[in-house]
Amino acid sequence: MSKSAFTEQVDGFSLIELMIAVFILTVGLMSTAQLLIMTMKLDMLSRSKTTATLTAQNELERLADLYRRNPEAKELTVGTHQADELIEIQNPLTRKVLSRYKITWSVGNIPDPRSGIDIPGLIISVRATPMSEENVEYPHSFPNKVITLNAVIVSE
Secondary structure (H helix, E strand, O other), X not given: OOHHHHHOOOOOOOHHHHHHHHHHHHHHHHHHHHHHHHHHHHHHHHHHHHHHHHHHHHHHHHHXXXXXXXXXXXXXXXEEEXXXXXXXEEXXXXXXXXXXXXXXXXXXXXXXXXXXXXXXXXXXXXXXXXXXXXOOEOOOXXXXXXXXXXXXXXXX
């Protein structure tokens, strides 16, 4: 063997180049994993907010219907009220509870800036609060997105 065969430069990757490439790949994969986790959390939040909104809207419609049938009902007296039971949203196939909400509402008279004039009707504010399996409000802010809907209900 001649001495020149050992001194020739061979094209390829050095150990440092390989370590840098692996580091860049690792950072990219970790970023992708965090993005997927955040996407799943946002999907859960979106589902929770949607079902909370629908739950509050259903309660608001129930109260409006009650007002049309019986404006003197105890559930429509001025003040704050709460549903007797939690509302549970279930998967229709497995019957697994996906979400549960505490429903509260406050009822008030319609204010009028003119003195001595009463406007027939009510202002109702319905609140849907997500509850945990132990029937307590979530202590963390991410899943605890309370939805409040307001409406003015007047007689026809």
